[in-house]
Amino acid sequence: MRIRYLALEVLRQLKNTRNLVFTFALPVVMLLIFGSVYGSGGQVDDSTHLPWLAVTTIQMGGYGAMMSALAQAFTIVNERSLGWNRQLRITPLSGAGYLTTKVAASLAVAAMSIVLTFGVSLIVFHTPLGVGGWLMAGLGLWLGVVPFALIAILIGQFAKPEFAQPLFMVTFFGLAIFGGLWVPLSIMPDWVSNVAQIVPSYWLNRLGQMGALGSGDALAPAVVLMVWTIALGALIVWRYRRDAARA
Amino acid sequence: MNDSPAIALHGLRKRFGQLTAVDGVTLEIGRGEVVALLGPNGAGKSTTIDLALGLSNPDEGDARLFGGTPRQAIVAGRVGAMLQGGALLPTLTVRQSIELVAAAHRHPLPVDEAMERAKVTDIARQRVAKLSGGQMQRARFAVAVVSNPDLLILDEPTAAMDVEARHVFWESMRAFTEEGRTVVFATHYLDEADSFADRIVILNRGRLVADGTPAEVKAVVSGRVVSFALDAAPAGLHDRLATLPGVRDVERRGERISIQTADSDATLRAVLADYPAAHDVEVISRTMDDAFLALTHDAAEPALQEALR
Structure with a gap:
């Protein structure tokens, strides 16, 4: 792994303007809408006792971070169909090195999205949450993004180009809706809340919220996301080896 | 090693x-x-x-x-390679493409040197998406040589x-x-x-x-062709030529005579000794196309293949 390659690759992904619009603008716009409509009264969330604005900000931050990671799927599919991956295979870059650069690129874009969403929340709504709360919430969301980067790689590496788009949409909407990243689960039917615990996005949001609380309850979502990371990582390595053997 | x-x-x-x-x-x-x-x-x-x-x-x-x-x-x-279906990223410039690949290598050439070698210095700042076919191939060549x-x-x-x-x-x-x-x-x-x-x-x-x-x-596939002109062709010329050393086939078109031969030197010496009036002499190697067609044409295969093993 060359550090310079990693840096150039991350920079390249950050410059990808098509991704930037959806990744950065959408969560901010949704935050502004929800915040203006419901946030002015200074309500407090029933279950966490966090300010409602902070809960929404973290939810949208999680959405943006997840989107940053998932959007890599298109980049990967695109690069693959162009033959860029063939070009990379005649460099010393290993399969693991390739995965690392893709995860790192996801993390870099996610970090920007989280900072932007939190920043807008602070500036526009003066959302009351301590520095520690913001930091821990942001850190939780940021690290929690890793399994989503792996999902993107899985889609990108193994879906055929024409199948990638629908697969991405299903995955993305499923994760956004059932994870409660768009609309809070509390206003959804009970069965949705039950389903939610299956999807990693629920735990991403939960990790952010618990981080904001500085609560030890952050342990459970952290463990769940870690398990997701290990399972997805194993799947990718397994498919990658098979793919290489067959190609 | x-x-x-x-x-x-x-x-x-x-x-x-x-x-x-x-x-x-x-x-x-x-x-x-x-x-x-x-x-x-x-x-x-x-x-x-x-x-x-x-x-x-x-x-x-x-x-x-x-x-x-x-x-x-x-x-x-x-190892450097330009592969079929291996393309560069359209959003990068030529220079950025070379830099990115160079960064993946351990001891790459300086990017400027790779560009110099592949003669892409003049298109360094162009986006890959806008390159012509020939420019694209040069850019890919630069990427292939950047690992030195x-x-x-x-x-x-x-x-x-x-x-x-x-x-x-x-x-x-x-x-x-x-x-x-x-x-x-x-x-x-x-x-x-x-x-x-x-x-x-x-x-x-x-x-x-x-x-x-x-x-x-x-040469092994088709030998050479010795051809010359002879103003007044004597009777029995065709049969005599066919017996000269190396000759495989004789063809006559008007006053021009073409001899396919496995040994053009010997054939030519014999022709000039016997027919001093021969003029406009040419000795031509069969072209690569002839050889290629002969070798990849299935009927011709076994004997020719043996000859070239």
């Missing part, structure tokens, strides 16, 4: 379903050789290249580069180039081979194989059907 050949393929076989794309190819390419890989479409050139680079695994046989596995040679930065490789494998490097671009390309190639590097290129242009390779390997239906110098490939 130091003396092991740049490429050593042993009994390579690769099947795709029913189709056997590469059917028992054994080939050694020494260091410093410039080898052209010829063959009709579907002959197995690209598959052989993929196997040699370890991009796909053979069903049988093995491929070694510089005595090690292809991957080891690639990791050591000893000892072995360069090029799969149809001059496809999509016009005559001028091809000329410029081979000029930069020549500078490269003069430094003693090994180059293997697949091509459809027989004249390129003829003028740039010191060895020609012909594949057909996944098998190696010929392997020799350009002169050997041309």
Whole structure:
């Protein structure tokens, strides 16, 4: 792994303007809408006792971070169909090195999205949450993004180009809706809340919220996301080896 | 390890379903050789290249580069390649593409030097999406040489180039081979194989059907043609010529006589001794196209293949 390659690759992904619009603008716009409509009264969330604005900000931050990671799927599919991956295979870059650069690129874009969403929340709504709360919430969301980067790689590496788009949409909407990243689960039917615990996005949001609380309850979502990371990582390595053997 | 050949393929076989794309190819390419890989479409050139680079695994046989596995040679930065279906990213400029690939290598050339060698300095700031076919190939050549490789494998490097671009390309190639590097290129242009390779390997239906110098490939297949004009042809000329040394076939068109011969020197001496009036003498090697067609035409195969093994 060359550090310079990693840096150039991350920079390249950050410059990808098509991704930037959806990744950065959408969560901010949704935050502004929800915040203006419901946030002015200074309500407090029933279950966490966090300010409602902070809960929404973290939810949208999680959405943006997840989107940053998932959007890599298109980049990967695109690069693959162009033959860029063939070009990379005649460099010393290993399969693991390739995965690392893709995860790192996801993390870099996610970090920007989280900072932007939190920043807008602070500036526009003066959302009351301590520095520690913001930091821990942001850190939780940021690290929690890793399994989503792996999902993107899985889609990108193994879906055929024409199948990638629908697969991405299903995955993305499923994760956004059932994870409660768009609309809070509390206003959804009970069965949705039950389903939610299956999807990693629920735990991403939960990790952010618990981080904001500085609560030890952050342990459970952290463990769940870690398990997701290990399972997805194993799947990718397994498919990658098979793919290489067959190609 | 130091003396092991740049490429050593042993009994390579690769099947795709029913189709056997590469059917028992054994080939050694020494260091410093410039080898052209010829063959009709579907002959197995690209598959052989993929196997040699370890991009796909053979069903049988093995491929070694510089005595090690292809991957080891690639990791050591000893191999550069322009592959079929290997493209650059359209959103990057030429320079950025080269920088990105250079960053993945351990001991790359300075980017400026790679651009100089591939003659892409003038298009360094252009986006890949806006390059013409020939410019694109040059940019890919720059990417292939940026690792400063000892072995360069090029799969149809001059496809999509016009005559001028091809000329410029081979000029930069020549500078490269003069430094003693090994180059293997697949091509459809027989004249390129003829003028740039010191060895020609012909594949057909996944098998190696010929392997020799350009002169050997041309001469062994078709010999040479000695032709001359004779104003007043004496009676029995045709039969007499047919008995001269080396002669395979005699053809007469008006006053011009063409003799296909396996030994043009002996034939010509005999002709001039017997017929001092012969004028406008020409000795022509059959072209690479003739050789190629003969070798890849199935009916002609076994005997010719034997001759070139």
